[in-house]
Amino acid sequence: MGNKFVRAIFPGSFDPITNGHLDVVKRAMRLFDELIIAVGRSPVKNQLFTPQERVEMIAELITDLPGVAVESFEGLTVEYAIRRKADVILRGLRSLTDVQYEFQLAMTNRAVAGVETVFIMTSEQYGFTSSTLIREIASLGGDLSNLIPANVHKRLEGRFSKLKHKAEDAMQG
Ligand code: ADP
Secondary structure, eight states, X not given: OTTSOOEEEEEEOOTTOOHHHHHHHHHHTTTOSEEEEEEEOOSSSOOSSOHHHHHHHHHHHSTTSTTEEEEEEOSOHHHHHHHTTOSXXXXXXXXXXXXXXXXXXXXXXXXXXXXXXXXXXXXXXXXXXOHHHHHHHHHTTOOOTTTSOHHHHHHHHHHHHHHHHHHHHHHHO
16 A cells, blocks of 8 residues: 555444454454554444443453554444544455445445445454354353453353343342
8 A cells, every 4th residue: 555654444333342353453454554443332233242341352452463443433434434534444244245235335435425445354264253143142151262352251251140140130039
């Protein structure tokens, strides 16, 4: 990309961040000078972790990754991208199913704000990993150690044992 300083934002829910997201981040580091992982504070989605908790988990994971930062944002991704003077939006791809939705999103973002989107494909081993699936498996007590970082695993365990206790308390009380 020549001598120009290139800043990318990687927007998403990251509820929670998975090894698939991290794989995309590590690949993207080779392409951009600065990469901001941007946790969306969307009011519509069913959330497990608060935006602050999600940011904290990501911050713990990127301490050794130069040029990578994390923050949260509210509202439209394109408006945030313009505000942060991002040159590109980064998104990860797992499968052809992702392409259809992402294509539409990228076209819309370019049409309304002139912002380009760059896609990076994840490693095959994470092609089926989604935050939704992680939340479901964790709630049922399944083994997720290959799919999420250790700090996320720990928080999920804490969250679901808390939920279990609450349910037990409710049944007894
Ligand atoms: P959103 O709710 O905006 O889709 P996500 O946190 O689910 O946010 O995902 C953020 C980005 O990371 C999206 O581009 C998504 O396609 C991508 N992504 C999600 N899971 C993976 C994975 N396992 N490997 C690579 N990219 C992924």
